[in-house]
Amino acid sequence: MKIKAIAFDAYGTLLDVFSVGTLAETMFPGKGAAIATTWRDKQIDYTRLRSMSDKFADFWQVTGDALDYACEAHGVVLSEGARRALMDAYEVLTAFPENRVALSRLQESGIPMAVLTNGSTGMIGAALRASGLDGFFDHVLSADSVQVFKTAPEVYQLGPEAFGCAVSEILFVSSNCWDICGATWFGYHTIWLNRYVQPMERLGVEPNARGRSLTDVADYVLG
Amino acid sequence: MKIKAIAFDAYGTLLDVFSVGTLAETMFPGKGAAIATTWRDKQIDYTRLRSMSDKFADFWQVTGDALDYACEAHGVVLSEGARRALMDAYEVLTAFPENRVALSRLQESGIPMAVLTNGSTGMIGAALRASGLDGFFDHVLSADSVQVFKTAPEVYQLGPEAFGCAVSEILFVSSNCWDICGATWFGYHTIWLNRYVQPMERLGVEPNARGRSLTDVADYVLG
Known part of the structure; x- marks a missing residue:
């Protein structure tokens, strides 16, 4: 894959x-x-x-x-x-401590990255700037642009549209299990970051991979 | 009204x-x-x-x-x-104690009544029989028939279809505030039975009336 x-x-x-x-x-x-x-x-x-x-x-x-x-x-x-x-x-949240190193490794590999969020354009822009993460992403995709929230298909569709590739070629990363279920149903390759050791949602669908932090995402993608 | x-x-x-x-x-x-x-x-x-x-x-x-x-x-x-x-x-739930008297008053007035539920056809049929309420309703409308759950419009649409009247002429009764919000958005005349004294959901929509039990519904309809 x-x-x-x-x-x-x-x-x-x-x-x-x-x-x-x-x-x-x-x-x-x-x-x-x-x-x-x-x-x-x-x-x-x-x-x-x-x-x-x-x-x-x-x-x-x-x-x-x-x-x-x-x-x-x-x-x-x-x-x-x-x-x-x-x-x-909500506008000055901190990034998880491992984020900068993991995102830097991914950015150096040349893989394009996006944020795909329910957050409004204003909120997410402010939060990414405040946390120092805004330089890592090629696209910041907000539910605002389709006027509906995840897990509606219209929101997940923003990913393949922005990247210009098939949804199955995009890795979707979330710590929210329901979000992972919605994205997997939609067709993404998914990794669930189970940061808080919660049970898997019982929705008859499984992520492609699991991890605990963004470090696991970098390891998964870069092998 | x-x-x-x-x-x-x-x-x-x-x-x-x-x-x-x-x-x-x-x-x-x-x-x-x-x-x-x-x-x-x-x-x-x-x-x-x-x-x-x-x-x-x-x-x-x-x-x-x-x-x-x-x-x-x-x-x-x-x-x-x-x-x-x-x-x-779930198949042998008890009815709330005031139900039989309140539903009898409404039935005697000649107003047609329905159950409109997310419950499957089998579950709701068994539960209504077990609780002795099955004789009160002209229609038992289940999300099964449209393969989607409340608060999707397709489910609420079952009401006006079954009764053959405008949605605004149908009183929708629920103790679930989110259900009341969905039904009000859809166009029903609504009464929220706040059985457990909970706050009103903040969704920018209000029920037409409020009560605490089915007795309040009978009083509201029969004046």
Whole structure:
């Protein structure tokens, strides 16, 4: 199997969203982890519900809506300042520590790379700049351009269109197992980065490969 | 607003799924509630992921897959017998206590009623018979017939097709807020039964009415 290009999911895969939960904990001691979990769950729920009913709103809007829900669900009052600080945290996420070395190895091999994300164009651009990763990617592909979220086929189609090759020749990388399932169904060659040692989703589909970090992606592609 | 027909969601709305969690707790003391929560969350996740990628499998399959995930996620080994018992519990759910009186009042008024569910034809038929509710409904409409799950428009379209009236003339009843949002987007007149006092989903859409039980539905329709 010759990999001709690589498409990376962003949130949780390239960018560590853990810091958002830490900030929530400093604001709401004892409830930060629960709020962060509900926030993330609702963020994903809302992308799917809006996609299924053709009611797109961009990821920034969806992320804010999910935060509002999470705070109400856990009985905390979110001031305007706290809301802004938590949302701003999404624009200055840190990259996982192994990223720069792994992405450099891949870039030096000449393989084209893209980010393929549900994030809005503004959010992902800011986050890649803040984390110092923006120089590695030939394409930054956002759900914005098709007005629907992963795992809708329209979003995954952005990869083969941008790279100009068959989807089966593109390696799709994500730490989100549901994203890997959607991409595998769509036809990508896939590697699931199981960063948090979670069970495989039971959807009757398996990734082509598994790893734990971006180092495993570089090793897999460069042999 | 003249309501010409009523469509009810089944699981959580007509049928109490709480007993499934109780059974899980007797099998896995201390972990039953967590397993039941993950089971339900994954069940819903899988309906959406399969719908978005056009990979339908019926609700019985999805429910079993979600159970397997939940058990692995919480570190318990599910024997074949325990699995069968938990799945069987879905076919013998109890109706909420107010249902028979409320549905009788509505039936006596002559308004046609339907169940509109993600449940497979077999599951919902068995559950309605076991709970003694099967005599109340003119139609039992399952996602099976369109091979996609709520909140996909194809499922909601089953209501106006069955009743032969405009969707805006049909009252849609659900305790699942996401289901209410999807139905409202689709054009139903909606009442959200907030049985568990949860926050409203932040999706930019509101139900036409709110209640806590089927009694509120009968009061709303019959004035």
